[in-house]
Amino acid sequence: AQSVTQPDIHITVSEGASLELRCNYSYGATPYLFWYVQSPGQGLQLLLKYFSGDTLVQGIKGFEAEFKRSQSSFNLRKPSVHWSDAAEYFCAVGEGGGSYIPTFGRGTSLIVHP
Amino acid sequence: DAGVTQSPTHLIKTRGQQVTLRCSPKSGHDTVSWYQQALGQGPQFIFQYYEEEERQRGNFPDRFSGHQFPNYSSELNVNALLLGDSALYLCASSPNRVSYGYTFGSGTRLTVV
Numbered sequence: 001a002q003s004v005t006q007p008d009i010h011i012t013v014s015e016g017a018s019l020e021l022r023c024n025y026s027y028g029a030t031p032y033l034f035w036y037v038q039s040p041g042q043g044l045q046l047l048l049k050y051f052s053g054d055t056l057v058q059g060i061k062g063f064e065a066e067f068k069r070s071q072s073s074f075n076l077r078k079p080s081v082h083w084s085d086a087a088e089y090f091c092a093v094g095e096g097g098g099s100y101i102p103t104f105g106r107g108t109s110l111i112v113h114p
Numbered sequence: 115d116a117g118v119t120q121s122p123t124h125l126i127k128t129r130g131q132q133v134t135l136r137c138s139p140k141s142g143h144d145t146v147s148w149y150q151q152a153l154g155q156g157p158q159f160i161f162q163y164y165e166e167e168e169r170q171r172g173n174f175p176d177r178f179s180g181h182q183f184p185n186y187s188s189e190l191n192v193n194a195l196l197l198g199d200s201a202l203y204l205c206a207s208s209p210n211r212v213s214y215g216y217t218f219g220s221g222t223r224l225t226v227v
Binding site: 004032034036041042043044045046049051090092094101102103104105106107 | 118147154155156157158159162170172204206214216218219220221
């Protein structure tokens with residue numbers, strides 16, 4: 001069965017610093033991978049997704065993620081964090097095909113210091 | 115263009131009661147999936163509705179049931195509420211059962227006392 005591990009429950013960074021959120025997945029074939037962001041009191045918004053092809057994926061709000069098959073990882077990065085990036089970030093993995101159901105990690109809470 | 119609309123936004127119920135949550139999908143979407151998000155956890159898949167039928171189901175008891183209407187809107191029903199059912203319930207809509215096209219609603223916060 002597919003699973004996702006986000007090893008960091010909380011991450012604290014200073015505004016303007018770079019950010020990397022870790023995600024490791026367990027899945028036998030080539031996975032579909034996603035990062036979502038959830039602001040307080042809001043639903044989840046898709047930041048970016050990887051299906052195939054270029055392993056470096058660009059998303060919205062200046063985020064990017066890199067798929068590394070050898071490490072079963074899909075880490076999220078941003079070169080310069082803004083205070084508005086403070087939120088909960090979820091990594092998700094799904095199997096290929098049209099009607100799969102993604103499995104979500106438990107999330108990483110990002111705290112941004114001024 | 116409205117996104118996914120969920121109602122109510124907050125709800126307090128007593129143990130043993132029943133609750134109904136509602137979801138209107140994004141325009142053009144015909145598939146509705148429901149998730150439970152407990153505090154400090156990621157969303158857990160409950161079930162998915164397409165063409166008014168439950169197509170896939172997660173590891174949730176039969177106390178959790180749903181319905182989809184001809185206009186694609188959906189309801190989530192939970193019977194015999196337990197304290198552990200307290201969570202944020204998220205609805206996600208997508209086109210043609212494709213889950214990577216999810217649009218999430220803001221959720222319904224259910225508190226069971």
